Amino acid sequence: MKWLDQGMGRENMRLLLFNLATDADDPILGFTTGWIRALAKRVEFISVITMRAGQVDVPANVRVYSVGKEKGYSEPRRVLEFYRHLLRILREDHIDACFSHMIPIFTVLAAPVLKAKRIPVVTWFAHPSVTSTLKLAHRLSNRMVTGIEASYRYKHDKLKVIGHGVDTEFFTPEGNIFPEQLPTILCFGRLSPVKDHPTLLKATSLLREHWRQPFRLVIIGEAAVPRDESYVRVLHKKVNELGLEGIVHFERPVPVELMPIWYRTSAAYVNLTPAGFVDKVALQAMSCGTPCVVANVGFRETLGKHSDLLLFKHGDADSLATKLMGVLALSDKDRNEVGCYLRDKLVQLHSLNGLADRLVKIFQAEKAGVLS
Numbered sequence: 001m002k003w004l005d006q007g008m009g010r011e012n013m014r015l016l017l018f019n020l021a022t023d024a025d026d027p028i029l030g031f032t033t034g035w036i037r038a039l040a041k042r043v044e045f046i047s048v049i050t051m052r053a054g055q056v057d058v059p060a061n062v063r064v065y066s067v068g069k070e071k072g073y074s075e076p077r078r079v080l081e082f083y084r085h086l087l088r089i090l091r092e093d094h095i096d097a098c099f100s101h102m103i104p105i106f107t108v109l110a111a112p113v114l115k116a117k118r119i120p121v122v123t124w125f126a127h128p129s130v131t132s133t134l135k136l137a138h139r140l141s142n143r144m145v146t147g148i149e150a151s152y153r154y155k156h157d158k159l160k161v162i163g164h165g166v167d168t169e170f171f172t173p174e175g176n177i178f179p180e181q182l183p184t185i186l187c188f189g190r191l192s193p194v195k196d197h198p199t200l201l202k203a204t205s206l207l208r209e210h211w212r213q214p215f216r217l218v219i220i221g222e223a224a225v226p227r228d229e230s231y232v233r234v235l236h237k238k239v240n241e242l243g244l245e246g247i248v249h250f251e252r253p254v255p256v257e258l259m260p261i262w263y264r265t266s267a268a269y270v271n272l273t274p275a276g277f278v279d280k281v282a283l284q285a286m287s288c289g290t291p292c293v294v295a296n297v298g299f300r301e302t303l304g305k306h307s308d309l310l311l312f313k314h315g316d317a318d319s320l321a322t323k324l325m326g327v328l329a330l331s332d333k334d335r336n337e338v339g340c341y342l343r344d345k346l347v348q349l350h351s352l353n354g355l356a357d358r359l360v361k362i363f364q365a366e367k368a369g370v371l372s
Contacts, residue, residue, distance in 0.1 A: 011360055013043040013367075016089060016098040016119070018106035022064050023054025027253050028190065028224070031280060032101060033057055034167050038356040039099075043363075047089045049082060051103060065089075079109065086110055095119050097363035102126070104137030111140035120366035122359070126151035126164070128276025142366045145359070147350070150275045150298030160362060165355035166283045168347050171260055173289030173339060183267035183328055185217045186290075188259070188281040190224040191232045196272040196295070198238060202317035203324065205242045211325050217244075220251045220262065263288035267335070268327045271296065274314045286346045289339030291330070293323045302345050306338055 017036065021029040033056075040046055040059045048062060052069035067073065067081040089095065090113065098114055100107040100123040107123045114121055120142040125134060130153050138144055138154055146152040147164035185204070189195055197219065204217050223229050239248045254262065259281075263269065269285035271294045278298060285292045286302065295314035300307045309326055313319040330338065347354075 010041065011043050011364070013096045013360070013363060014045045014094055015039065015043050015047070015363065016086075016095045016114075017046050017048045018098070018100040018103050018110070019048055019050040020101065020103045021052050021054070022048055022050040022056060022058075022066070023052070024057040025055040027256075030256060031165070031167075034352060035101070035165055035356070036062055038165075038352050039359065042356055042360045045093070047093065047095070049085050049089075049106065051078070051106075082106065082109055086113065090117060097122065097367050099359065099363070100124065100137070100141070104131075104134045107137040107141055108133060111137075115140075118370045120363070120370045122362055122366060126278055128153050130154050142370070143362055145362065147278055148298045148301070150296070151278050153276060160358075162358045162362070163350040163355045164278060164280060164283055165352045166280065166287050166346060166350050168287050168343075168351045168353075171263070171284045171287035173264065173287075173343055183215045184265065185215060185268050185270060185324060186262055186266035186285070187217070187219045187221075187270045187272075188262070188285075189221050189279055190228070191219075191221050191235065192224060192228050193231055194273060194277065196274075196315060197235050199315055199317050199320060200270055200272055201235065201238050201242060201244065201248065203320035204244055204248060206317060206321035207324055207328075208244070208247060210321065211328060213328075215247070215267075215328065217248045218251060218262075218266075219248065221253055259284065260288055263290045266290055268293055268324060270294075270320070270324070272314070272320075283346060283350050286342040287350075289336075289343045291327045291335060291338045292342065293320065293327060295320075302342070302349055304341065304345050306341060309338070 019032055024030050024033040036058050040062050046062045048064040050066050053064055053066035056064050065085040067078040098119055098121045102124055107121055111121055122143045122145060123137050123141040124145050126146045134154060144158045145160050145162050149161050152159055223232050263285045269290045269292045271279050271282035273279055273296060275296050275298045282292050282294055293310050293312060295312055303310050312323045
């Protein structure tokens with residue numbers, strides 16, 4: 001739609017949005033604020049009901065209601081708060097469509113009320129888990145959406161794949177610097193067993209043995225929950241056992257505004273999670289034009305013609321070391337070509353503007369279907 005490209009107006013639509021966390025400072029879910037802002041440019045008004053709220057940074061045509069998890073409310077009270085907000089919104093406003101982002105329980109709670117009012121429900125889910133709640137949310141939703149096909153493990157009869165919504169205007173390759181003396185391999189994200197850092201450390205040891213040129217590995221993140229603290233200690237112990245103290249560097253999480261600098265100054269980014277998990281940090285790295293070595297076969301379409309260079313076998317340190325060596329051996333010209341190609345594919349498949357445009361078209365289509 002022409003107006004979407006030119007930013008000349010908004011669709012005459014009032015949207016209800018369910019969100020897991022609405023907090024611009026959240027290191028994992030902060031990106032959802034960007035999604036809300038992008039949608040707010042395209043619709044008349046958005047009412048957000050969120051499980052928890054933190055730093056709320058949204059436009060004037062967005063109102064955010066929290067069910068109180070950040071206040072320590074019990075589950076029964078959060079359910080009451082959810083219905084209090086929902087019924088008030090529906091009583092005081094005309095809602096055209098509902099978008100439930102990564103919180104199928106809200107889909108389940110709201111669907112009977114919304115269906116009675118002929119309001120279509122579009123539910124986003126991107127995770128390998130398939131729970132009874134997800135199955136019920138699937139049944140009650142008019143449409144399911146996800147970022148890549150491998151991110152949704154349940155039935156695909158209602159599924160549309162719409163990309164992962166990376167802010168490609170913020171995560172840009174502008175000013176990329178590839179250090180000549182000490183190439184940096186970068187890994188962002190929480191320190192958790194699912195991230196498979198031990199494979200990365202083993203691969204780093206193999207790379208030191210076979211590459212025989214100076215490099216460093218920077219792991220940026222921390223344990224997100226107390227049970228992962230022991231995992232972090234195991235990682236530090238592994239570094240000592242492998243004699244990697246001068247090569248591996250652990251850094252605390254950095255503000256989102258500094259992340260592009262890290263991507264741009266790294267020779268390679270590594271993402272170790274398997275198919276079904278899609279870490280947005282890997283997509284952010286690609287958006288910054290950084291070669292991204294990944295274990296997730298769901299990225300194959302995004303990697304395109306460079307998938308053989310960048311895709312390694314999950315959990316296989318030898319495979320990862322081989323791929324990293326191949327990336328580090330690239331000339332500046334070849335590395336730039338890879339980075340530019342990944343950037344173009346990322347914009348095509350996963351840009352935030354593209355995602356917001358596709359979502360609005362889905363809302364329109366589902367609303368028309370409900371009213372027909």
